[in-house]
Amino acid sequence: MTLRAVLVPLAALVIFGLLWELLVWANGWPNYKMASPSDLWPAFWKFRWLFLEYGWDTLWRTVVGLLVAVIFGVGLGMIMGFSRLMRDALYPLLVGFNAIPKATVVPIIALLFVGQHDMNTILIAFLISFFPIAVSVSIGLSTLEPEYRDILRSLGASNLTIFWKIALPKTLPEFFGALKVAVTLAFIGTNLMEIVEPHGRGLGHLFDSGKISADYPLMFAVLIALALMGILLYYVVVALEKIFAGWAERSPT
Amino acid sequence: MTNLIEIKGVRHAYKTQDGPLPVLDGLDVSVPEGGFVAVVGPSGCGKSTLTRLIAGLMKPDEGEVRLHGDLVKGPKSTVGMAFQNPVLLEWRTILKNVMLPLEIVPNRLSAREKEDRARELLALVGLEGFEEKRPSELSGGMRQRASLCRAIVHKPEVLILDEPFGALDAFTREDLWQTMLKVKEREPFTGVLITHDLRESIFLADQVVVLSGRPARTQYVMDVHLGAERTLDDLYTPETAEALNTLRHQIQIAQGRAPEVAA
Numbered sequence: 001m002t003l004r005a006v007l008v009p010l011a012a013l014v015i016f017g018l019l020w021e022l023l024v025w026a027n028g029w030p031n032y033k034m035a036s037p038s039d040l041w042p043a044f045w046k047f048r049w050l051f052l053e054y055g056w057d058t059l060w061r062t063v064v065g066l067l068v069a070v071i072f073g074v075g076l077g078m079i080m081g082f083s084r085l086m087r088d089a090l091y092p093l094l095v096g097f098n099a100i101p102k103a104t105v106v107p108i109i110a111l112l113f114v115g116q117h118d119m120n121t122i123l124i125a126f127l128i129s130f131f132p133i134a135v136s137v138s139i140g141l142s143t144l145e146p147e148y149r150d151i152l153r154s155l156g157a158s159n160l161t162i163f164w165k166i167a168l169p170k171t172l173p174e175f176f177g178a179l180k181v182a183v184t185l186a187f188i189g190t191n192l193m194e195i196v197e198p199h200g201r202g203l204g205h206l207f208d209s210g211k212i213s214a215d216y217p218l219m220f221a222v223l224i225a226l227a228l229m230g231i232l233l234y235y236v237v238v239a240l241e242k243i244f245a246g247w248a249e250r251s252p253t
Numbered sequence: 254m255t256n257l258i259e260i261k262g263v264r265h266a267y268k269t270q271d272g273p274l275p276v277l278d279g280l281d282v283s284v285p286e287g288g289f290v291a292v293v294g295p296s297g298c299g300k301s302t303l304t305r306l307i308a309g310l311m312k313p314d315e316g317e318v319r320l321h322g323d324l325v326k327g328p329k330s331t332v333g334m335a336f337q338n339p340v341l342l343e344w345r346t347i348l349k350n351v352m353l354p355l356e357i358v359p360n361r362l363s364a365r366e367k368e369d370r371a372r373e374l375l376a377l378v379g380l381e382g383f384e385e386k387r388p389s390e391l392s393g394g395m396r397q398r399a400s401l402c403r404a405i406v407h408k409p410e411v412l413i414l415d416e417p418f419g420a421l422d423a424f425t426r427e428d429l430w431q432t433m434l435k436v437k438e439r440e441p442f443t444g445v446l447i448t449h450d451l452r453e454s455i456f457l458a459d460q461v462v463v464l465s466g467r468p469a470r471t472q473y474v475m476d477v478h479l480g481a482e483r484t485l486d487d488l489y490t491p492e493t494a495e496a497l498n499t500l501r502h503q504i505q506i507a508q509g510r511a512p513e514v515a516a
Contacts, residue, residue: 147340154308155357155407156330165353169344247344247387 035220043221057202065125066186073130077137098131110197121193128189129182136178140171173248176241256283263316278468289444291454294464330358333409337416339400341388348384354407374402394425412442463503473503
């Protein structure tokens with residue numbers, strides 16, 4: 001069962017790679033039109049140290065941005081979930097903010113905090129990813145059935161106890177659902193900053209230098225590296241979900 | 254003799270966008286210690302408001318709600334509640350669900366004693382062997398049994414049942430009625446049962462209170478003729494048929510006074 005769980009996705013990956021290779025080969029495309037998987041290994045090998053170093057930059061900035069998004073998003077979600085007034089007040093503001101393409105925010109942030117590259121990158125990763133978390137937490141809290149509250153309140157429980165024992169655990173499945181979306185969004189945010197305002201660090205910068213030096217296999221190799229890191233982080237979230245909200249998954253009977 | 258629950262002249266109106274909506278208008282209910290009163294009435298007549306008043310979750314605009322002669326000012330841990338929706342916590346096992354009140358109500362029980370108490374009750378209602386299951390793995394009737402255990406685990410003086418069997422099929426419901434009587438015998442409490450089912454009210458309670466349509470007042474009170482030992486056969490005697498008929502007639506009067514409106 002567990003072997004199957006590993007083999008099936010792995011086989012799908014291999015088949016995808018082969019089809020890609022075939023597509024490039026059948027069309028006779030040169031690698032400046034589309035690099036094939038067999039071109040990627042040399043690119044990876046040639047820049048292996050840069051991949052490790054820049055990959056780490058991108059990874060930690062994304063994770064920190066995501067953590068800030070979780071703290072801020074959960075806080076905002078709690079405020080909107082418990083107060084009708086705050087929900088009515090903040091929703092339009094939040095939706096409007098989320099509708100702004102973040103690529104347009106990048107130069108603003110870059111000008112606002114000139115030279116603070118780490119902070120700028122983390123900021124964009126955070127700004128792009130907190131929205132789904134805030135919305136899901138607020139919906140989770142505001143849709144708590146009144147009977148749940150009554151059961152605890154009739155026993156004399158404080159609001160804090162009600163939050164801790166019921167509201168928080170009950171919202172966890174929604175929270176993790178949103179976190180899965182947020183984790184990929186945070187990656188987009190980090191790379192947006194690294195590519196649009198290059199400052200010599202991160203995989204986004206490596207992609208940009210590939211573009212400048214017309215090293216197309218390198219550009220594709222960066223994309224693959226980003227995809228792999230995205231998969232890694234996503235499954236970290238899935239593992240956390242299994243631990244903290246595994247009860248929400250019904251056994252297939 | 255003083256009653257454990259004493260509700261006198263209670264009036265209450267909810268504030269809505271279309272102005273105040275009176276739900277209770279002169280409600281009198283008294284339940285002696287160890288008694289079990291069923292409250293029936295047309296739907297939307299304010300029966301659930303009554304449960305919230307007794308539980309101290311809200312205060313009436315007028316009139317008084319007393320437990321042991323003391324005015325109810327807020328939630329008291331001497332009250333247990335069960336609703337139509339069993340509201341079990343999906344992330345806890347059945348055992349941990351039943352133990353929840355013991356985590357909140359101050360008590361001197363050790364962790365071991367809390368668990369023993371919960372296990373004892375689960376066995377009493379026929380849920381032995383399901384302690385480690387999650388609520389989603391249980392049937393509706395079993396979930397309701399667990400909910401009942403949770404309502405009485407902290408030995409409340411007053412048990413409030415708000416249509417607890419309303420969503421169950423007829424056979425499961427009759428099973429639960431019998432479980433309820435067994436629980437009452439082993440774990441004495443003073444009960445208020447809100448229900449739509451007249452047979453249920455007669456089978457479980459010593460007294461049936463009929464409320465009028467909204468705004469509700471006490472319209473009719475009937476003492477149940479059945480003794481402490483009851484079987485389902487008692488529901489098919491001429492005396493019971495007559496009592497049911499009287500109640501049905503009273504409900505029709507209640508509905509006539511204020512035709513049902515969507516709540």
